Amino acid sequence: xxxxxxxxxxxxxxxxxxxxxxxxxxxxxxxxxxxxxxxxxxxxxxxxxxxxxxxxxxxxxxxxxxxxxxxxxxxxxxxxxxxxxxxxxxxxxxxxxxxxxxxxxxxxxxxxxxxxxxxxxxxxxxxxxxxxxxxxxxxxxxxxxxxxxxxxxxxxxxxxxxxxxxxxxxxxxxxxxxxxxxxxxxxxxxxxxxxxxxxxxxxxxxxxxxxxxxxxxxxxxxxxxxxxxxxxxxxxxxxxxxxxxxxxxxxxxxxxxxxxxxxxxxxxxxxxxxxxxxxxxxxxxxxxxxxxxxxxxxxxxxxxxxxxxxxxxxxxxxxxxxxxxxxxxxxxxxxxxx
Amino acid sequence: xxxxxxxxxxxxxxxxxxxxxxxxxxxxxxxxxxxxxxxxxxxxxxxxxxxxxxxxxxxxxxxxxxxxxxxxxxxxxxxxxxxxxxxxxxxxxxxxxxxxxxxxxxxxxxxxxxxxxxxxxxxxxxxxxxxxxxxxxxxxxxxxxxxxxxxxxxxxxxxxxxxxxxxxxxxxxxxxxxxxxxxxxxxxxxxxxxxxxxxxxxxxxxxxxxxxxxxxxxxxxxxxxxxxxxxxxxxxxxxxxxxxxxxxxxxxxxxxxxxxxxxxxxxxxxxxxxxxxxx
Numbered sequence: 184x185x186x187x188x189x190x191x192x193x194x195x196x197x198x199x200x201x202x203x204x205x206x207x208x209x210x211x212x213x214x215x216x217x218x219x220x221x222x223x224x225x226x227x228x229x230x231x232x233x234x235x236x237x238x239x240x241x242x243x244x245x246x247x248x249x250x251x252x253x254x255x256x257x258x259x260x261x262x263x264x265x266x267x268x269x270x271x272x273x274x275x276x277x278x279x280x281x282x283x284x285x286x287x288x289x290x291x292x293x294x295x296x297x298x299x300x301x302x303x304x305x306x307x308x309x310x311x312x313x314x315x316x317x318x319x320x321x322x323x324x325x326x327x328x329x330x331x332x333x334x335x336x337x338x339x340x341x342x343x344x345x346x347x348x349x350x351x352x353x354x355x356x357x358x359x360x361x362x363x364x365x366x367x368x369x370x371x372x373x374x375x376x377x378x379x380x381x382x383x384x385x386x387x388x389x390x391x392x393x394x395x396x397x398x399x400x401x402x403x404x405x406x407x408x409x410x411x412x413x414x415x416x417x418x419x420x421x422x423x424x425x426x427x428x429x430x431x432x433x434x435x436x437x438x439x440x441x442x443x444x445x446x447x448x449x450x451x452x453x454x455x456x457x458x459x460x461x462x463x464x465x466x467x468x469x470x471x472x473x474x475x476x477x478x479x480x481x482x483x484x485x486x487x488x489x490x491x492x493x494x495x496x497x498x499x500x501x502x503x504x505x506x507x508x509x510x511x512x513x514x515x516x517x518x519x520x521x
Numbered sequence: 522x523x524x525x526x527x528x529x530x531x532x533x534x535x536x537x538x539x540x541x542x543x544x545x546x547x548x549x550x551x552x553x554x555x556x557x558x559x560x561x562x563x564x565x566x567x568x569x570x571x572x573x574x575x576x577x578x579x580x581x582x583x584x585x586x587x588x589x590x591x592x593x594x595x596x597x598x599x600x601x602x603x604x605x606x607x608x609x610x611x612x613x614x615x616x617x618x619x620x621x622x623x624x625x626x627x628x629x630x631x632x633x634x635x636x637x638x639x640x641x642x643x644x645x646x647x648x649x650x651x652x653x654x655x656x657x658x659x660x661x662x663x664x665x666x667x668x669x670x671x672x673x674x675x676x677x678x679x680x681x682x683x684x685x686x687x688x689x690x691x692x693x694x695x696x697x698x699x700x701x702x703x704x705x706x707x708x709x710x711x712x713x714x715x716x717x718x719x720x721x722x723x724x725x726x727x728x729x730x731x732x733x734x735x736x737x738x739x740x741x742x743x744x745x746x747x748x749x750x751x752x753x754x755x756x757x758x759x760x761x762x763x764x765x766x767x768x769x770x771x772x773x774x775x776x777x778x779x780x781x782x783x784x785x786x787x788x789x790x791x792x793x794x795x796x797x798x799x800x
Contacts, residue, residue: 267639268799287542287642292532295640301633305556314552318641319532320541332527366641367532398529 235425248416294363353384409507549651605676606758620656645794692754695783702790
């Protein structure tokens with residue numbers, strides 16, 4: 184069990200750097216450089232299969248998202264990438280290295296933002312950044328300079344001397360992200376970055392993450408919020424029950440798995456199912472949910488017109504654009520947030 | 522908004538992994554000590570107050586009583602002299618165990634700080650070593666003050682008694698690292714630590730020949746003493762301090778016992794730190 188973390192300098196920094204250099208040289212003209220490559224990745228806990236033989240690739244500079252409901256295997260996958268959880272089988276390399284052989288060498292280049300903030304509550308904002316920087320062996324001088332940048336980035340300059348326990352949820356989250364950036368990681372990993380935050384705090388955070396993306400930081404994000412996935416991710420992997428259901432850009436997924444628009448109609452709880460057969464013929468596809476019926480078509484105004492002209496009068500109706508939620512519903516028959 | 526843009530060289534340039542593999546334990550210890558320093562006054566106060574309380578109450582109060590009833594003293598010396606090595610070892614072991622166990626629960630369960638440490642190049646093994654190193658630094662500080670207090674109160678005589686400090690710290694390390702491993706291994710730990718305090722630390726203190734010679738106890742109670750690192754440290758301590766009779770074979774056993782406990786403790790702690798972080 185301890186073997187992965189006890190291989191000092193077997194895979195040294197030097198060879199790795201040259202390997203990465205080779206990769207980027209080789210890839211600069213044609214395909215983008217892969218920072219993470221997984222093949223048949225599997226993780227089992229006893230009888231339970233958390234990650235069920237998945238393949239994926241994350242390229243340098245892209246913002247890659249794992250979208251799926253709780254328990255889909257997103258966090259497990261993240262922890263395997265973060266070299267803190269061993270896989271059951273399959274292959275994975277991060278920066279060209281196997282996490283079970285080169286754990287510390289991989290973790291040196293990752294910035295990890297876990298689902299639950301694990302800041303040191305007894306220390307000040309500034310000291311949290313300082314102490315964490317020291318774990319990466321960075322010099323005091325380097326960290327002191329870096330802290331100024333990070334506090335500005337996280338909009339926490341005025342809180343620098345405040346103990347973490349006194350911060351709001353959004354501030355703690357920003358500090359956790361700032362902390363993950365102290366080592367200037369190649370890959371920033373965010374596990375459910377905005378869960379539990381109020382809308383305003385979410386938007387501030389998205390703005391910060393967007394800036395990082397613009398600077399070319401590779402982002403790896405898990406989320407069960409479709410709006411977050413749409414906002415932040417260039418490419419998405421939709422996961423359910425440990426498997427990959429689909430993979431594409433947010434717009435690509437919507438195009439592939441849904442129509443342009445959706446009409447939501449409500450007839451009242453009992454009658455939604457009752458009208459379903461009639462409604463089905465009027466559009467490409469319908470989904471009957473307990474509280475409403477979703478009708479998929481590229482021109483939903485026309486569909487609504489037809490519904491009304493056939494004498495059905497929904498109590499409420501709404502025409503909207505298709506979202507990732509619709510994609511997920513199509514792929515799994517279930518809703519993302521349950 | 523230039524101020525919010527981060528300057529970047531990238532981790533591939535700025536991070537020296539072999540250096541972290543070498544010094545990681547020290548980084549963890551530094552961070553732990555930084556944490557402790559927030560309570561430096563209470564640590565300093567406690568380090569001075571504990572020996573004072575014991576020396577004034579037990580050492581001097583009970584000592585006067587014992588000495589007045591037993592002209593020859595205990596083990597051929599004044600009661601306070603007899604007591605001193607045991608008090609030193611007891612205080613040091615208790616301090617070390619406390620500092621090596623509570624932070625482990627905090628790190629794995631309450632605040633999950635160990636998971637944050639392990640998200641860096643630092644390994645579970647280094648975290649264990651660092652936490653122990655910090656705990657032993659604090660224990661060493663307390664030990665030196667306790668020693669000075671004993672010396673000033675006349676419970677110890679001569680510079681050779683300085684050897685008590687490393688022996689005591691060795692005993693404390695061996696027990697603390699074992700308890701640290703146990704803490705990492707145990708899941709339902711809140712209750713566990715209370716049990717340790719009540720049913721392990723306190724009995725060890727009372728049944729390790731601290732206040733009277735272990736030989737004066739019934740055999741079945743002596744077993745507790747034999748198992749206790751405190752008794753082994755006390756025996757060696759008395760031998761150092763005033764030449765209490767210990768055979769060469771017994772000395773070898775005392776040191777071997779503490780050494781084996783330390784080796785098992787380290788193995789156990791490293792294994793369980795690594796395992797629990799990978800759960």
